[in-house]
Structures are given as structure tokens and as C-alpha cells.
Amino acid sequence: MRKPRHKYALLALTLSLGIGAALTAVRPIARSVEAQNTAGQSQSTSDKDLQRSYRIDHYTEVAESGPARGENIYYHKCWVCHNQYQKAAPHLSEILNDPSVNDDTVIANIKDGGAGMPSFRNTLKDADIADLVSYLRSGKCCFEGMDLPVNPQYRAAVQKWKVSNRLSGGPRGAVRADSGAVLEGVMVQLIAPNGVRTTVYSNDEGNYEFPPMQSGPYVLRIASPVEFKPYVRDSVQINGAAKLDDIVLEKISDSMGAVPPTPEIESQLTGAELLWNLPGTAKEKDVFHGICGEGCHSFQQILKNRYDERSWRVLVTRMLHHGGGPILNAQQVNPKTVKEEDDVVVKWLAKVRGPDSQDGPMVPFPRPTGAATRVVVTEYEMPHVFLSIHDVYGDSKGNIWYTSHMTRYMGKLDPRTGIVTDYTIPITPGALPGTHHVVVDKNDVVWLSEGWARKYTRFDPRTEQFKDVPYEGPVQGNFALAPDGSIWSVGAGAAQKIDSQTGKIVAKYPFTGPGSYESLVSQDGHFWAGGSPVGPYGNTAELLDIRTGEMLNLNSGTHPSAGKRGGFDPFGNAWFSGMNGTFVEIDAKAKRIREFRPPTPYSPYTAFYAATADKNGEVWAGEIHGRGFLRFNPRTGRWVEYMLPEPYAHSREVWIDNSTNPVTVWYPDFSLGRIVRMQPLD
Numbered sequence: 001m002r003k004p005r006h007k008y009a010l011l012a013l014t015l016s017l018g019i020g021a022a023l024t025a026v027r028p029i030a031r032s033v034e035a036q037n038t039a040g041q042s043q044s045t046s047d048k049d050l051q052r053s054y055r056i057d058h059y060t061e062v063a064e065s066g067p068a069r070g071e072n073i074y075y076h077k078c079w080v081c082h083n084q085y086q087k088a089a090p091h092l093s094e095i096l097n098d099p100s101v102n103d104d105t106v107i108a109n110i111k112d113g114g115a116g117m118p119s120f121r122n123t124l125k126d127a128d129i130a131d132l133v134s135y136l137r138s139g140k141c142c143f144e145g146m147d148l149p150v151n152p153q154y155r156a157a158v159q160k161w162k163v164s165n166r167l168s169g170g171p172r173g174a175v176r177a178d179s180g181a182v183l184e185g186v187m188v189q190l191i192a193p194n195g196v197r198t199t200v201y202s203n204d205e206g207n208y209e210f211p212p213m214q215s216g217p218y219v220l221r222i223a224s225p226v227e228f229k230p231y232v233r234d235s236v237q238i239n240g241a242a243k244l245d246d247i248v249l250e251k252i253s254d255s256m257g258a259v260p261p262t263p264e265i266e267s268q269l270t271g272a273e274l275l276w277n278l279p280g281t282a283k284e285k286d287v288f289h290g291i292c293g294e295g296c297h298s299f300q301q302i303l304k305n306r307y308d309e310r311s312w313r314v315l316v317t318r319m320l321h322h323g324g325g326p327i328l329n330a331q332q333v334n335p336k337t338v339k340e341e342d343d344v345v346v347k348w349l350a351k352v353r354g355p356d357s358q359d360g361p362m363v364p365f366p367r368p369t370g371a372a373t374r375v376v377v378t379e380y381e382m383p384h385v386f387l388s389i390h391d392v393y394g395d396s397k398g399n400i401w402y403t404s405h406m407t408r409y410m411g412k413l414d415p416r417t418g419i420v421t422d423y424t425i426p427i428t429p430g431a432l433p434g435t436h437h438v439v440v441d442k443n444d445v446v447w448l449s450e451g452w453a454r455k456y457t458r459f460d461p462r463t464e465q466f467k468d469v470p471y472e473g474p475v476q477g478n479f480a481l482a483p484d485g486s487i488w489s490v491g492a493g494a495a496q497k498i499d500s501q502t503g504k505i506v507a508k509y510p511f512t513g514p515g516s517y518e519s520l521v522s523q524d525g526h527f528w529a530g531g532s533p534v535g536p537y538g539n540t541a542e543l544l545d546i547r548t549g550e551m552l553n554l555n556s557g558t559h560p561s562a563g564k565r566g567g568f569d570p571f572g573n574a575w576f577s578g579m580n581g582t583f584v585e586i587d588a589k590a591k592r593i594r595e596f597r598p599p600t601p602y603s604p605y606t607a608f609y610a611a612t613a614d615k616n617g618e619v620w621a622g623e624i625h626g627r628g629f630l631r632f633n634p635r636t637g638r639w640v641e642y643m644l645p646e647p648y649a650h651s652r653e654v655w656i657d658n659s660t661n662p663v664t665v666w667y668p669d670f671s672l673g674r675i676v677r678m679q680p681l682d
Helices: 009-017 022-026 052-057 067-077 092-096 103-112 126-136 271-277 282-292 299-303 309-320 340-352
Strands: 034-036 042-044 172-177 187-191 197-201 207-209 216-222 232-238 247-249 375-380 389-394 400-404 409-414 419-424 438-440 446-450 455-460 465-468 487-491 494-498 505-510 527-530 540-545 550-555 563-568 573-578 583-587 592-596 608-613 619-623 628-633 638-643 655-657 664-669 674-680
Touching: 052 299, 067 126, 103 126, 197 207, 216 247, 271 282, 271 299, 282 309, 282 340, 309 340, 389 438, 389 655, 389 664, 389 674, 400 438, 540 573, 540 583, 550 592, 583 608, 608 655, 638 674
Parallel strands: 172 247, 563 608
Antiparallel strands: 034 042, 042 232, 172 207, 187 197, 187 216, 197 375, 216 232, 375 674, 389 400, 400 409, 409 419, 438 446, 446 455, 455 465, 487 494, 494 505, 527 540, 540 550, 563 573, 573 583, 573 608, 583 592, 608 619, 619 628, 628 638, 655 664, 664 674
């Protein structure tokens, strides 16, 4: 059954704003200390409420305290081991319903941990634990991905507001330092009353220009100021192409570019930046990147914590040695079988993120310059938190459809208004809810893979009905819709062609190598291609000539390219994102594989999950552990690294709207729970 369109946006507005006039609705969260600037407008001296990464790091995505915040903590800290679908830990209902278990017992267990549970004594404060216990005792425990909390920053359903799709011609201004120096690559952001955020970048003369915006009050801020003090102005009146007052920023970095390691600043740093700055040998960091950097979560989710060595070992073992996925069916592991790399990571984490470890000054990566500043980034809030948005895909009407990896929600975003219509997928008994890949066909029918339930599903937006594809074989999350309407997927050691109406396997092509995580079909239907299997160490890819049935295993050499997800370009070449920081190409006609490495010294500390080619043959991919989004032109060798407003570009699938000129790039931010639009100016 379909869940009716959401009617909770008014609640979101109330939670976010309290009772106030329409003019104050532009303020997403209550302000902290304020001061008056020279123009007489309110300027905040803190940006913690608007920096989404800070709210995630401090578990305030929903509320500042109480049971609602406790659910926030439970989702990040408890659910992964205590959900009803796993078999390694008791469901908390069993514990909480035991009359002999009181709050003191629960608090002691949280602080001390146990044989299979880390100690949270050093990573959760007493106030955090109090909020968590208040949620456990609230009668609403426990989160299972069925009903998600309202996102208080989503207001598009009640605050009607147009979202521009233009590139320039709106309000403009200049950014400079208090020393008078012009500043290039500063991210200037306007937050509309509906919660949608638009970010532009200052050029080499310190000037910036927004697209035309609907007239009214906005929040003006500097996104992720990092080396500068926060800059936020409330209720800035936008009207046409008016020039705004100069933005003057006060620098806090020292002469070497280092910033103090405060919680506010570290929440603005990417996982790659944190890893770059933390002490440790090249081997320690390389092993950490290799076994913890696949992209199931960001490095921030690891490095924001402080655990003792025993607790780190529990967590590393839990994440790396499991059956059926890291959240399902964890198995008891003989310590003698644990790899040497596990021990390297555990001891390094205990050293740099132990109870007594202290961070030194941090050196952030440079701001963007030149072509990297020529982009408009729009971030759309979703009506719920904890969505773990996995993939996005556009339909013929301009809507963007999304999947949610570990909840029963999926839906569509209207980019013109920011309004999200969500639907709930029928639950498969005994299977964790969640969808993986999404494709919209030429008739605007939405095709989904339910990775945990192991099935394919169709959703018809006209009837708003779900229909399972009657397929009995092994379903992998990634699949392709071929030009002839067939489904292609990976299963039983082969690439499989499936009749999308009957679910029958009509052709099977065994792999000559270890197999693939991805499944792609070229635009002309002549080739199928797949990258490496799951994991960071593969260096092969599979290529099938569908016309002849020839399957080839191509090897990129000794370097583990670990090509994961991607797509075919207009010239018949398949592109994959490299988990070890490269772009991987299969030239189908020449039957060869090549790697391309971005010209940045920081690439060893990041990874890519999906690479997508546009109509011009340029390839796009977001950094999993950085805020960069890469654009590569294979014909000229030109790289551009755009920088995102938040310290994540934790993209899964990348979908490109080739109907615009220049193209428009869409991606889901898995960590932030937002859908992001990137519009290059050229």
C-alpha cells in the first residue's frame, strides 16, 4: 500500500521555528549569540545550527535534547547491532521489558559495554546517554526503518517558494578578508524560506553572483568557513539583481594555514582532511583507507568517536567480519583468523582516537580556484532524517526519484519547488526494508531493486501502485535496463539477461574472471560491462559483446583499481569509479582497460563509488570521503574538482540531465540525507 503524501510539514515548521511571523520562517533553527554588523542587520557569531555536518556529529538533526535526540543517538549508535533483522545481539525490547533492568543498569551497560559491545563511556557524554535512555523509556523505541523522524529543516510543503534553475543574473556581491585581500573560492550561500540552499563561489576578484531568486527574506551565510570565523546574516531581503553588502571575513588560521581543532572546525573538515592531518605512518593510513573506506559510511562516522582499544576491536571486527552485510548476521570470529590489517587499524585508531588522544592544529585543503569556482550548487532538504539516500534518477517531467537504502521510503523531488512526495514500499516479511538502484524508463515507470529483500519492483506513478517482478533468481542491487526493455544483472557467476515482464532468465554469460559489482548496458545495446567485485582490492573488469557472446576479463595491472559503479559514455566506452582514487575506463572497441588518476596529492585519502559520463563524454564522480566532485574530459585530459558546501560528497549513484546546456549533475548525499544539484557554468 502507498502511504499518503506527507502531511507533517507543518509539524516540521513548528519544531524548527516555534510560533512566529512568516518573516522569521527563514530561520531554520533558533539562533545563538548575535551581533549587529555595520549595515544594522543581525549577524550570528555561531554557525553550528546551520552546519549540517555539525548537527550530525552532535546528534541534533531532530532536536537539541530529550527523547527525539535520543532516537538520533540510537540510530547512529545502537540500531546497527540491535535491529530485529540481525542475529548477534538481543533486540532491546527483550531488555527493556525485563523488570529487573532499571535505568542505572542500562546506563552502566552503555558506559561499560560488554564482550560484543563497545564502551560508550568516552564517546557519549552524560547528557547524550540521558537523552538516549529517555528515548528507550519513551515507548517509541526502537527505530527499525519503518517510520522516520521529521526533518525540521524541510519546509517546502508549507512554505511555497520557487527554486531557480538559472545560472546567473541574480543578487551579487564581493567577499574579502578583514585585511582587505580579495578571497577566491569562498562558498556564499542563500537559504530560502523553504529550506533549499543555493551556493555560489567567489571568483579570482572576490566577486560572486547568484541565479535570479524569488524576492523575499533569506539567510545569507558562508558555507563551511573553516579558516574564517562564521558569517551568518538573517532575513536578508533579496530583490532582483541587487548588489549585496560586501562580506568581510575574519581569518582564524595561523601563518601556516592551520586551524584550531575545535569541534566546530573539525565538523567542517572532510574525512580525507582528518585522515591527512592525523598522526600515523603511511602504512597505517593506507590500511585504514583500504579496509574502512569502501563507502558504507564516511570517515567522519568513525573519526568523530573516542573508544578504548578493546572497543575499537569490537567495532572493527563487527564491521569487517560478518555474513550478509555489516548490519546483518554478524558471526563470531576466531581471533586467530583476524587479518593482520585488522590489528593495524585497531591499534592506530586507539592511538589517534583513544580516550586520551588530543588533536593538534589542522591544515585544511585549499579552497577552489579558477574553473572550480564556476558552478551553482543547490541542496534540497528531505522530509525525513536517517534516509540514507542511495540512488537518484530523473524522469521526463523533470522530477528526481530517489531510493532509501535501509528504510521503506522512496519518492520523488520536484526541483522547481523543493517539494518531496514520498511513498512507502510494501514490506517483505523477514527482510530489512530498503531500496538500492532506481531507473526511470521511457514511459516514466520507476524500476527499483530491493537489495535486502532480493527482488526487483516496479512503481507506476500514474496508478501509484507497486508491482514485484516475478524473478526467482539471485538479485543484486545494481541492474541495468537495456534499450530493448530487458533487465541485466549479475548472479550465479554470470551476467544475466532477464525478461522484465516475466522475470525469466533468457540468457546467461559466465564470467571468465571474479565477477562484478556493477551491471551496465551500452546505449546501443551491443555491450555489457561490469567492474570489480565488492571490496577495495580488485583490479579487473568484465566486458561482454552481446552480439557475439564473447566475455572478456580485463586487468588494469598490479594497482588495485577496484572499479565499482559507472556508466557507458556516448562513444561506447564504459566508465567506473575506482575505490582507490582513480577513474577506470573500458574501451569496448579496443577491448582494453585504462586508469586515470586525478592530479591532486590528496587522492590517496579518498575514493569514488560511481562515475557517470555525460552527453559530451566528460565523466563525473563525487569523492566519498571528501567534499570534491570531479569532472574529467578524457579527450583533453582536463580535470576540474568542484567543492561542495558541506564536508561530504558522499554520493552513491550520479545521474546527469543531458537535456540542459551545460549538463546538470544530480547526486544523493548518503551521509547528509540531501539531494544535491550541480550546475556548471560552462
